[in-house]
Amino acid sequence: MPTLKRKIYWNLILSYGGLLISSFLGYLANILLARKISLKEFGDFSTIWGFLILFSIFLDLGWSSVAQRYIPKFNIRKKNGNIKEIIIVSSVSLLFNGLISLIILFFLSGLISDLLKIKNSNLFFIFFAGIIVMVLENLYKTFVKSFQDIKNVNFGEIIRGIIYLSGIFFYLNNNSNLTKLSKILFVSYFIEIIFFIKILFPKIRGEKLKLSSKRIKIYFIYGFLTIGIGFNNYILNNIDILMLSVIKDNISVANYKVAVNIFKIFVTLFSGIFVFFTPLIGELYAKRDFEILKELIEKIYLFLLAGMVPIFSTLIIYPMVYINIIYGTKYYRAYGGLSLLSFGLIFLILSYINNGILYAIGKPKEILKITIVGTIINVILNLTLIPFTGLYGAAFATSISNFFMWIYTFFVSRKELKFNVNGWKLLNFLIAGLIFIIIMVGFRMLLDWSIWIKGPISFAVALIVYSIYIFITKTITREDIKKLVKI
Known part of the structure; x- marks a missing residue:
């Protein structure tokens, strides 16, 4: 395998491995959080965080997309001064946008807390600090990733996941859980930012900062074009939570x-x-x-x-x-x-x-x-x-x-x-899935056993019948397996 292709696939393996580990830590922390706090607190946190994520789009202003597009190009051309320009201008832009967002939040917090049924409007300000460091962390993570330093990106993500999980496990109790949670979030993201800064500093140290109003204008225009995608994804991922809270x-x-x-x-x-x-x-x-x-x-x-x-x-x-x-x-x-x-x-x-x-x-x-x-x-x-x-x-x-x-x-x-895609094979999968469900429902309704006994047994029986049907109908054949491996 050529060196470039090997590097690409190695980076993909590292990326996916890091994604799985950091996601596992995140899900584990979320599970622990949901178990340790009350239903109301978990609902309030999900609502507040879901709303404040909207500000992350304005805070970032597409700078993450700018970094992904331009830093690799400047790195290849050894234009580290231009990379320094992106890092500094985007950081200043984010902090300035954060100040404006805080002022907007100050005037709207009362209305928003009533609308979203949050009794303590101060929680919006407390968690807003976490949103700022979260966006800054994502920005600096993108900088490091743009240098193809996947190993350190994964390491930083895992460090944050461990800190967040440990904070929830050791720090949360029955008093002021959401205030404490905001501190845990802030600290975990802030430490990861420090780690990424340490990685970035040697790459741009000693380089003369090259500011160009023309380039900065190009960056802002490109960033604004990507905001639509971010806003659309925000609506897609959070609108149901906000509507549930309001309605x-x-x-x-x-x-x-x-x-x-x-x-x-x-x-x-x-x-x-x-x-x-x-x-x-x-x-x-x-x-x-x-x-x-x-x-x-x-x-x-x-x-x-x-x-x-x-x-x-x-x-x-x-x-x-x-x-x-x-x-x-x-x-x-x-x-x-x-x-x-x-x-x-x-x-x-x-x-x-x-x-x-x-x-x-x-x-x-x-x-x-x-x-x-x-x-x-x-x-x-x-x-x-x-x-x-x-x-x-x-x-x-x-x-x-x-x-x-x-x-x-x-x-x-x-x-x-x-x-x-073969329509008959898709139909066979539909039939096989229905057979699988019918078998499991049958076991569940007809057997008066513990769910921990009939669940695994019904799954095993359904899986055997499902597999036999798939191979008898030739929905998947040995030839299919060989062809996929060959490709």
């Missing part, structure tokens, strides 16, 4: 957040497909190896569906097992929400694959269009359903928007590459 209550927010977090754990696990296959798709597209590329995409679809259907089915049938084990029985209202979210899991993962295809062939504008469509559908459904069905409406809206995003991305990527 219902923060207890509903807490239960919904728990269901979403379990959903995201599986999204993170399957995101490795997106990470590893995007550069390979890009390479095949550049070489115009369209036949191999079409075959690769079809095989990714088949094997991804084969792995996801059993997991998807258990989330639908036994959501209480996942929630009770991970978060505890006090979040029992999240059971139905997790089942409904699970319907959208497969579609979200498949849309990620389609997004990877579009990224790899240089069609990022299509992804923006897709997320806008998904956001509009999500907002309309949330406004329609939440007043009547609460968190179940929010979960259903998310699944439906994921389904439409998959449909959109599928047809756009198919139009670009003209690949085909």
